[in-house]
Amino acid sequence: MEEFGIGYDLVISEIPEGVRVLDLGCGDGTLLTLLQEKKGVRGFGVEISEEGVSLCVEKGIYCYQADIDEGLSDYRDNSFDYVILNQTIQNTKRPDYVIREVLRIGKKAIISFPNFGYYRTRAFLMFRGTMPVNDLLPYQWYDSPNIHLLTIKDMTEMTSEFSFKILSEKHFSVTRGGKSKVINHIPNLLAQYGLFVIESIDN
């Protein structure tokens, strides 16, 4: 699913050296491995699948099997410098709960997700009248793990309700070579993915 590592390069560029990072939905641990190699972070992962945890153990990444919809409340406030939700938030049952917890346990959070406002996704729905199925959202509506889809604009409109401020925005599209290309011009229409660095206003 993440063989080309959507947005990895941007996430890595956002993370400073030597910080404590929690990657929620860390998959096979590739992003954490890269962060350890390139930024010397102290990384931890949470992954829902047994297979993902085993692949993390193979890479020497500390990761525990849990459903992030359930298991974040025990962490103390500001336990991590960064909490990463990379292509994960749209899979959660309770994104509201997850985002509030992420803002509480992390000093900063990086949230990246497929942008449902991307023009080709909009056009798919507009002209075909069915739920979009494309490279970004490669599932039928009935077997999709993406159960809470959102747009870049949705995220910017959540700031007061969820008491966070946006520290930076690096919305992007993925090029043929798998690299991320930041889209600064009308990103809600032109970027395939949204990427926000946010922090709680209470911090």
Add this chain to the structure above:
Amino acid sequence: MKKKENETENITPWIVKTGYFTFCEPPEFMTLINGRKLGPVTLAYETYGTLNETKSNAILILHALSGSAHAAGYHSANDKNPGWWDSYIGPGKAFDTDKYFIICSNVIGGCSGSTGPASLNPETGEPYALTFPMVTVADMVNAQKRLIDHLGIKKLLSVAGGSMGGMQALQWTISYPDMVESCIAIATSASLSAQGIALNEVGRQAIFNDPRWNNGNYSGSSFPKAGLSLARMIGHITYLSEQHMHEKFGRKFQDSTNPKGDMNPEFMVESYLKHQGVKFVERFDANSYIYITRAIDHFDLRADYGGSLTAAFENVSANYLVISFTTDWLYPSSNSKEIVRALRVNGKNINYTDIDTDNGHDAFLLPNELMEKNIRNFLRSELRKSGI
């Protein structure tokens, strides 16, 4: 993994020997957690593989209720059964004896070569029986620490075990945080559930109610065979899941020619339990069964730290691999998740996986590809990271 086992069966069996280490000879003694004194103390142990020059590749394996120091290999060429964790320990296996120096120690209170209630009390020349002091999991660990010191090992690459062995492994990381690099705790708990205590108590009552138990004073051929074998039968029910039992035995009869009208048609599952009971009394002491199940019941890391499991793990420095099994109802996954929770709240390094299997609590003893792979990979990266 099964294939490998068959392969090794065709070649010369791997012969291992049990060693014995005796310490606290008079006038010295070991002070137990409850303040009582015990000495001399003998621990039976086995080692596999070679300790490297820097003594940085040692792993201590800890056994469960009915285990022994004999974790791998065979005691003789005619030996029918290998050690209890032979699927995981050996050349090329998860605990790879080509890479690691593996130690498995019997527990005090046990009956497989270590000092326990069946040992002779040097003061009376008679078996201790019920005069043997109550021991705890922490006492078992304190005794093993002497063995590790005796072997000249300053720091263990890992401590590993399932069930009560997992309790010892966790206790090791808390009692001797500077001596353990990592910990593998499988199908275990920071404290046994009320249901688990209840089932242990039924097992003990089976022994108490056997007239041959005689308040723990028995000898020779007159010992509480019936009680101990019933305790073991109850134990075996708790080790299997409903699904596993169904798959393994279903409603099949042991002897299919036996008509249903017979007074005692024996179901395969009955025959299995009886067989387990009979086999067990040949090798296990009834008083040891009482002492060790009591030690398991009393183990409670939360109570040890003022009711907080988080406090129990505050000062540990080991990295952990915790494994549970989806159908284990004796040490359910929720027990492992509590350990994981306490560790991660403390910011400790932890891997945790809940392995999907039908094998119940028994799963930790049975070949399992995922468990094998996780142990192997965890040890490899811990060895790489270790600053020993």
